[in-house]
Amino acid sequence: MTIEGESAVIRVQPVSSPASIISTGLRWALLAVGIGGAFLPFWWMLRTAVGPPQSVLGLSSNLIPSEVGFAAFPRAFDAADLGRALVTGAGVSIVITLLQLATAIPAAYAFGCLRFRGRTALFAVVLATLLVPPQITAIPNYVTISALGLADTRAGLVLPFMTNAAGIFLLRQYMSTIPVALLEAARMDGLGIWRTLRAVVLPLSMPAVATVATFSFLLSFNEYLWPLLVARSPDIATPPLALVNLVSASGGFPDFAQLSAAALIVSIPTLVVFILAQRRLAAGITGTGVGAEG
Amino acid sequence: MAALLLPASVGLGVFTIAPALVSAFVAGTDKTLTGPSLHWVGTANFRDALHDPDLAQAVRNTVVYCLITVIPAVVVGLGLALAAERVTRGRALVRLALFLPVSANLVAVAVVFAYIFAADPHALANTVVGWFGISPVDWLGDTSTALPVVALVGAWRLASFVFVVYLAGLTTIPRSVHEAADVDGVRGWARLRRITLPLLAPTTVFVAVFATILTLQTFETVAVLTQGGPLGSSTTIVYYIYETGFTGSFRIGYASMLALLLLVAVVLLGVAGAVVGRWARARAAREVAV
Numbered sequence: 001m002t003i004e005g006e007s008a009v010i011r012v013q014p015v016s017s018p019a020s021i022i023s024t025g026l027r028w029a030l031l032a033v034g035i036g037g038a039f040l041p042f043w044w045m046l047r048t049a050v051g052p053p054q055s056v057l058g059l060s061s062n063l064i065p066s067e068v069g070f071a072a073f074p075r076a077f078d079a080a081d082l083g084r085a086l087v088t089g090a091g092v093s094i095v096i097t098l099l100q101l102a103t104a105i106p107a108a109y110a111f112g113c114l115r116f117r118g119r120t121a122l123f124a125v126v127l128a129t130l131l132v133p134p135q136i137t138a139i140p141n142y143v144t145i146s147a148l149g150l151a152d153t154r155a156g157l158v159l160p161f162m163t164n165a166a167g168i169f170l171l172r173q174y175m176s177t178i179p180v181a182l183l184e185a186a187r188m189d190g191l192g193i194w195r196t197l198r199a200v201v202l203p204l205s206m207p208a209v210a211t212v213a214t215f216s217f218l219l220s221f222n223e224y225l226w227p228l229l230v231a232r233s234p235d236i237a238t239p240p241l242a243l244v245n246l247v248s249a250s251g252g253f254p255d256f257a258q259l260s261a262a263a264l265i266v267s268i269p270t271l272v273v274f275i276l277a278q279r280r281l282a283a284g285i286t287g288t289g290v291g292a293e294g
Numbered sequence: 295m296a297a298l299l300l301p302a303s304v305g306l307g308v309f310t311i312a313p314a315l316v317s318a319f320v321a322g323t324d325k326t327l328t329g330p331s332l333h334w335v336g337t338a339n340f341r342d343a344l345h346d347p348d349l350a351q352a353v354r355n356t357v358v359y360c361l362i363t364v365i366p367a368v369v370v371g372l373g374l375a376l377a378a379e380r381v382t383r384g385r386a387l388v389r390l391a392l393f394l395p396v397s398a399n400l401v402a403v404a405v406v407f408a409y410i411f412a413a414d415p416h417a418l419a420n421t422v423v424g425w426f427g428i429s430p431v432d433w434l435g436d437t438s439t440a441l442p443v444v445a446l447v448g449a450w451r452l453a454s455f456v457f458v459v460y461l462a463g464l465t466t467i468p469r470s471v472h473e474a475a476d477v478d479g480v481r482g483w484a485r486l487r488r489i490t491l492p493l494l495a496p497t498t499v500f501v502a503v504f505a506t507i508l509t510l511q512t513f514e515t516v517a518v519l520t521q522g523g524p525l526g527s528s529t530t531i532v533y534y535i536y537e538t539g540f541t542g543s544f545r546i547g548y549a550s551m552l553a554l555l556l557l558v559a560v561v562l563l564g565v566a567g568a569v570v571g572r573w574a575r576a577r578a579a580r581e582v583a584v
Contacts, residue, residue, distance in 0.1 A: 132557060140320070
């Protein structure tokens with residue numbers, strides 16, 4: 001059951017009573033403030049980036065810039081080597097996403113659709129790893145990655161994120177709603193475990209797979225702590241890192257138009273992915289799948 | 295069967311479970327990142343932690359930070375979810391706009407907030423307080439305002455996450471409950487207070503616990519906005535762990551002990567959340583039945 005399906009209900013309500021007009025007005029006022037608040041930082045990035053150059057000595061806070069130009073964007077690209085950072089960030093995030101899907105899908109299938117000894121206990125272990133803060137694993141992982149000779153490499157940026165316990169959990173929840181009869185039928189037809197996964201379970205689980213893939217990409221693209229530790233050379237700086245390097249390089253006299261342009265450029269990939277995926281996301285999170293359980 | 299679980303087991307084993315266990319061991323040593331020394335010091339790190347004034351400050355900061363981030367975010371997120379639930383025209387756009395902060399790059403947003411809260415009298419924040427006759431504030435350079443500004447960025451993003459979860463939670467309220475309320479003429483505040491909020495209680499428990507755990511791990515915004523300053527006034531536990539283990543004298547042993555204590559706190563929170571959540575679900579189920 002998706003959000004959309006639920007809201008299709010027509011509720012019987014007197015439309016024109018003063019109370020309901022007030023409550024409708026309040027509702028929209030609240031939403032307008034909320035939406036304005038959600039947009040404000042993005043708007044501020046945009047209007048500062050396209051506005052006239054600003055320094056510490058001459059800030060302005062007009063909502064609309066007095067003049068519009070795009071000179072700050074090439075400056076930001078040059079100063080922070082953003083082109084390279086975007087390629088690195090996108091490449092690293094895509095590989096991480098694929099690895100997470102490759103490790104999570106089989107595991108989720110085993111936990112959600114198959115019965116075996118120790119299933120509950122193993123799944124509990126997977127869930128328990130969700131509680132481990134990244135700061136606790138960062139130090140030993142740094143040692144491991146260094147020992148493998150992967151410090152300051154793209155592989156070193158990717159490897160620790162190869163598995164995503166939250167992804168396993170989300171996919172398992174979805175797959176466990178696939179009717180047992182369907183899995184039985186596949187078995188009767190002589191499909192083995194892997195072919196059942198490929199031909200039956202995976203096609204049915206695509207909404208959840210899309211959700212997990214989107215979140216994997218967003219989180220890895222936005223990751224900051226790990227690249228900060230591992231990517232020492234500017235060649236393999238990820239976009240957030242490149243942005244922070246730009247901030248540090250500007251010292252006490254930042255060029256705000258350039259910084260905002262850089263921040264906007266770094267924000268755009270995840271915003272685009274998110275906007276493209278968001279309709280599916282709601283279904284993937286709130287939907288309980290194909291079965292009758294939901 | 296084993297083949298299905300192998301890839302995930304390797305990933306979780308090597309990069310999450312083993313490191314957690316190693317950290318638990320290292321927490322009892324005097325290891326530093328660069329030095330060769332690795333001696334078992336028993337509970338010395340733990341005892342150090344109890345008497346570390348910087349840690350005490352970080353803990354106080356973190357508690358304050360969590361309170362002023364999570365509570366406003368839950369209230370705002372709930373309000374927006376209730377308001378957005380019944381929107382029919384433009385619902386997709388409204389939701390998209392309110393989901394945006396979840397997907398935002400925190401580093402980029404923090405850079406913009408640093409600019410909004412610059413000390414300059416013409417920066418946005420100072421312009422706004424100027425309308426109320428307040429003289430310009432050096433937001434990020436003042437010990438009393440640095441942490442609240444970081445919290446504002448945290449709450450900005452968290453409210454969006456809370457909104458998503460409540461929106462999903464609202465769809466779990468059975469239609470029959472709303473119909474019964476309509477028949478009984480229960481509307482507005484009474485309906486919210488006596489029906490919707492009690493039925494949302496399990497969602498609220500989940501949101502509060504999960505949001506607190508997320509908030510405890512705030513790192514980027516502190517790193518970009520204040521580096522824990524001024525005078526440690528915005529140093530959170532996680533930022534302090536980073537400072538201890540990865541900067542200065544690279545005291546990995548001590549940092550691991552602090553991370554371990556954080557893990558214990560997170561687990562306790564999670565357990566408390568599970569217990570309270572079970573109770574809230576049972577109560578909500580009774581409400582629906584009545």
